Amino acid sequence: MDTLLDIRNLSLDFRTTRGRVKALRDISFPVRKGRIIGIVGESGSGKSTILWSIMGLLAGNAEVTGGEILFEDRNMLTLSESSRRAARGEEISVVFQDPMTSQIPVLTYARQMFDILYRRPNLSRAQKREAAIDMMRRVGIPDPEARVDQYPHQFSGGMRQRAGIAMALLTGPKLLLADEPTTALDVTMEAQIIHLLQGLQSEFGATIVVVSHNLGLIAELCDDVVVMYAGEVIEAGEVHDIFHHARHPYTRALLECDPARVEKVTRRLPVIPGDIPDLTRPRKGCIYSPRCQRAMPTCHDVDPPTAATAPGQFARCHLLEGPHADPTWPPPASVLTVGRGTEDLPPRPDPAGTPLLDVRDLNVRFRTMGPIRARLRGIDDPFVDAVLDVSLSVRPGETVGLVGESGSGKTTLGRTILNLLRSEAGTATFEGQDIRNMPESRFKPLRRDMAMMFQDPVGSLSPRKSVRALITEPLLIHGITGRDLDVEAERLADMVRLPKPFLTRYPHELSGGQARRVGVARALALNPKLIIADEPTAGLDVSVQGEILNLMAELQAEHGLSYLIITHNLPVIRHIADRLAIMYLGRIVEQGPTGAIFANPLHPYTQALVEGVPKPDPDRRRKHVSISGEVPSLLRRPPGCDFATRCPYVQDRCRVEKPPHFDAPAGRQHACLFPLTHN
Structure with missing residues (x-):
């Protein structure tokens, strides 16, 4: 496949009062056209630094000490500032991690999009507005003709992220960079963003680089994966290869620590012992060796060799190549390489115990406007119910x-x-x-x-x-x-x-x-x-x-x-x-023992949440979004069931009748007129 972006031997330092932080060391990997590549690793591994190196948005104390970043055979590191600025936004766009800080709060989305299109003098103001509306419609923002004139604070978190993607795609870039695009989003919004990016990649043929520590997101979205640790690329390959046949001990450990991959419910979650090393200190040998449970003496002194498994796929580890290679490594996926501790905690408390905290029918209201303004507008009840009829207990x-x-x-x-x-x-x-x-x-x-x-x-x-x-x-x-x-x-x-x-x-x-x-x-x-x-x-x-x-x-x-x-x-x-309480629009719609709720949810909203969790398995990608639409505004709470506007099983009665809380067997409760049944 053609390579759109090729990073070769990139090294970068940050000058600090504690010394030079060697943030990136000898980074090399290609980004192929029409593919979605994910860069994954723990915080501090240098994932975002790569994106800012591509964009030329590094901090003033950053210094590139070697390597090159080739974008269509142009070295982005040696381009003049005017040439880099011309490529930035036009040919390479970025979706930032926090849309609230990357979008201008005092400008409408229409104005911000007009500014993005300033290099298009042949377009009239009306044409720019139409282009902005069309792109907002493509990313799934409802009623874009009206919402394009709104401000960021008037959008929910998921809608702000969609608007950020719309602005990034407005100029038709060849390369889209996304820095933790779903970190602050709920599972339902996260699933919608994943499907949105996949659809846009198919529609525009765009090449996308996604930075994330969310393994479920990477598995669902990406074609290729680069695994980073402490400023180095330690493994790279296609997504199926990485998730099913990970070769580096760190990649194996990272996958095994994901709670979504731990099928058996356990009170102790697996962890990788230790911390990322101090990158201001000189190092010898494998950077991961102090934390590796399979480390050998040579790992601490000798740089690991690169074991290539296929074109563009490799891992750097002494277990895979060289005189210390272990033919039994990697073990089968069912064999754990990271310990989970022992189940030495005392048994769960008796659920019949007297509650320590007991909340009954709690209601919290917020005033939306002053009494004089409300009287002038003819509003008798200028309040919203942020918490409505909530009952729960903690023993x-x-x-x-x-x-x-x-x-x-x-x-x-x-x-x-x-x-x-x-x-x-x-x-x-x-x-x-x-x-x-x-x-x-x-x-x-x-x-x-x-x-x-x-x-x-x-x-x-x-x-x-x-x-x-x-x-x-x-x-x-x-x-x-x-x-x-x-x-x-x-x-x-x-x-x-x-x-x-x-x-x-x-x-x-x-x-x-x-x-x-x-x-x-x-x-x-x-x-x-x-x-x-x-x-x-x-x-x-x-x-x-x-x-x-x-x-x-x-x-x-x-x-x-x-x-x-x-x-x-x-x-x-x-x-x-021990127990879960599921909350929607200020009401608890279901509660009960955790295992029972995950196994057999009674409320459609609970079912949507359970099914909306990204699966850290590329073979189990979902074909649809479990729940669509946005949470209704508290100012316009639906007259019947709060979930009726998004429920796939809604009936006429749901739109007019507010469901009470029903008791169910095994200490469960739900607020649904037509609870789900499970055969």
Whole structure:
């Protein structure tokens, strides 16, 4: 096949106060025309750096020390700035990871798209507008004639990402770069974006490079895969070859750590021991050898040879080539190379126990406009119900998962339980005490027993405080005296297995997994009984996810903690939650034991979520999207069932009648007039 982009021996350093970070070392791989290639690896492996090298968008302290990037035989590294700018946007476009920060919030999409087409003087303003509308229609944005004049904040996360793809495709580029295009999206939106990119690739014949640490996304979307580790390409090949016959120990370990590939439900998830090495230090031998469970003495001293298996397919490992090659490697796919620990945790709590937290018919409303403006517009009820008639409980030592799409009210419910938001109606009791809308002076002592882990592990930490100050701050806030803060800081660091030298670091010096451990330590500082964890695995690699969740399970077993885990990561929640509550548009539409819900969902929305998880197997690519459309606006809640506008089984009665909560066998509940039956 013809090669559109050829990266040859690319090496790149970043100049920092700690020394030169060798971010990329001798990177080589081709990108073939009309193909979708995925670059996969843990955070810090250099995936995004490759994209910014192609685009010429590197930071000022970056220095290319060798190699070339050939795009249609033009070296992008030696082009003049004007020539690179001409290629950027016209021939090479990019879809950024966070559409909210990459799109201009004060300009409409029409204006932003007009600016993209500034090199087309032969097009009139009306023609540019028509081109923008047509492209928004192609990427599946409903009513594009009206929505093209809206601003980014008026779009949902999935629609903003679609708009970003539309803007990237507006000039008809030959190469499309996508940096973590689905990281912040729910499973249903993620599936829609995957099918959208596949359809656009077929329609336009585009060549796409996707950077991701989501193995399910790579398996469903890509034709070819490049596996990176600590700035090096360690394996490359076609997607079926990588996922079914991975040869490098790191690739095998990465695949085995994906919770979606772990068929048997286990309370301990597999992890890769250790961390990515410090790239400022000189290295010898295989870069992966300190973490490799099959490492030999020669791996630590001698660079690994390259074993080519087919044109464009290779892996770098002593087990595959050279005097130390092992004919038994790689083992069959059924043989695990990464340990999962032992099932030494105590049994699950008795579900008949007295609830630690009990919420009944809770309702949270937000005002949409002031009373004068509402009166002028003739609006009698200027409120939206963000949480509506929610009932759930958490028992001592139990883990309850709260699952749903973005905007379904999960975080609002968690914050209301912790008295950070006021509720309109209902009850919320903690250890039998009514805590709903309790005055802060009375609620503050209860905060010792109720803690929260926030969604953004770095953003929730003060950048001006060291880790030592951050994890002991709850003790100072609650006036707990008589303890040596340095001793407490070291105790908490040991509890979450954070090295003691990290106590002097600041949040910007931590990785995502390390920052998450600091958040866990802060939550545990006062020995709480309940922890509400908001997206505890968001943005983390599969191995780091396993580390954090295993840590939480061990702490639960040791201290009898209860967890309410807010997430949209279904493969993870399947392994750690005793019970699930599925939330849609502020209501809980189904709840019950985790295994039963995954095996036999009763509500169509639950079924759509379960089926919407990308499969980390290229042979099991889905032919359709499990659920289409957007979550309705709370300002225009459907008159009947909230899910009626998207439900594939909708009937006339569903459009006019709000379903109550029905009890089902085995401790299950659902809110569906026509629940699913399973033969």
